[in-house]
Amino acid sequence: MPPIAGKKTVKQIIQDNLGDLTRSEQQLANVLLQDYPMAGLKSVTKFASAAGVSTPTVIRMARKLGFDGFPHLQDALRDEVAAQIKKPISKHEDWQTQTADSHPLNRFAATVAENIHYTLERLDRDQFDAVAGLLADPERRIYVAGGRITRSNADYLFNHLQIIRPNVTQLGSFVNVWPQYLLDMDERSILILFDIRRYESSILRLATLARERGCRIVLFTDQWGSPVTKVAHYVFHALVEVPSSWDSTIAIMLVLEALIAEVQRSGWDESRKRIEELDSMFSATRLFRTFE
Template sequence: MTPTTKLVKQLLQDHTAELTPSERQLASVLLQDYPMGGLQSITKLASSAGVSTPTVIRMARKLGFDGFPDLQDALREEVAAQIKQPLSKRDAWMVDDSAEHPLMRFAQVVWTNMRHTLERVDTEMFDTVAKLLADKSRPLYVVGGRITRSNADYLFNHMQIIRPNVTMLGNSANVWPQYLLDMDKNSVLVIFDIRRYEAHLEKLAQIASERGVTVVLFTDQWGSPIGRCADYTFNGLVEAPSSWDSTMAILLIVEALIAEVQDARWEESKERIEELESMFSSTRLFRNQGN
């Protein structure tokens, strides 16, 4: 690996004059989706840039790396450094306040996140996961982290209405082994984990995977370590002009899955919704609009 302390994007800019047209095209793709673009497989990166895999290797070497794996290691180190300094995330987004209203500035970033996330979603995987979630014979378990628990709650609340046999894991990791007792190869575990990745979630996923459980992961563009044992992984872009990450792109995929599952189970879910509404009416937990 190169001994330089420069960021990969700085190296790309420094060596622009030395790059061939194909390598410049590759560099442009990397910079457009930095650093996520460089963390995908070499074949996917080459395909995205419209170049050959040898071109990717040659460019990595021109930047001073032994090869593409070393370039990826450098990108991962950059990400790790960012994770260790969460307050620096806000500083990186500081711009001229007079440029536009903060609401619109933030919204523009979120819209961009969603667009790039959708461009990278594997639609076949989406369809497969939707079928898994719609299958009531497969017990469904849902869990999230400190920040992503709200995303997990959202999925759980809707799945519980649409289909039976859905469980939200408790807040305390100390009781998770009790849920694992009932998980087997027929079970599905949906986990939400974005930076800063949570070790107890990774351990939960590892044990569940060893028991044959199908693990579905929702994570950020860099990818939680849980991805190593997950069967299906959805990556959403999360960076925003804030000290906190935005999970709107992840929520977009979640809501689309909810809609697809409900459509697939419409007749059954319709009956469940009608029965639920009847319960609300009889217990008067909610008032009808206009009353």
């Protein structure tokens, strides 16, 4: 199988080259994107039939995307599926087999820097601005939830948003009480979710139910994309692989901190009042040490 440029998934390659495809090839691409990656794992005849095109069109599209043919495109899709379901122990063994020419700290930092660079390179600025605008609207109620690994990201976002604007709620860690939060969600609500591999079914169920209530869904996920992608209105993809058994959310945190800064900037007058009032409360309770 030919190497994919950088760390791009097949989905990203299609999105980057969609404008260069013919109408028939675009039909194929849309079928694959709508049922990704399963549509592309069918036989060439079934895939072509699903898009209403000929089998040679499938082969031409695969080659335009940089693959030797459709079987090689399918190999790339299978590799993505295998990577998504990889367990921490398997990840550790894979990294151990790779030669390391530098100190582990340098190797880890270099990988994180590459993840950040690639994440920012592919980040949709218009989408970033749209989400920042939604989060800066104090009339919109915001709900935040994360999974087993990404709960810390949800905590971080909640702690900052709750200081600089009102109407922010963090869903508890007990999934069985999430339906109680759904009761208050409507078309003026925003649900921010975090879900990276191994994707959690509870997050998908929450997103699906919230969307049915008209809630706007913002998703932070990895390069492959959580199943929540299908119901989310806004999706931020970030690279997460590092030399570890676990995935890194540093690239996600960068986007989060930038969003927090923009929300605070756009609503600074109100944010400043809240921060000043909070500081007064901290002083009154002597929660933090002062140096006066």
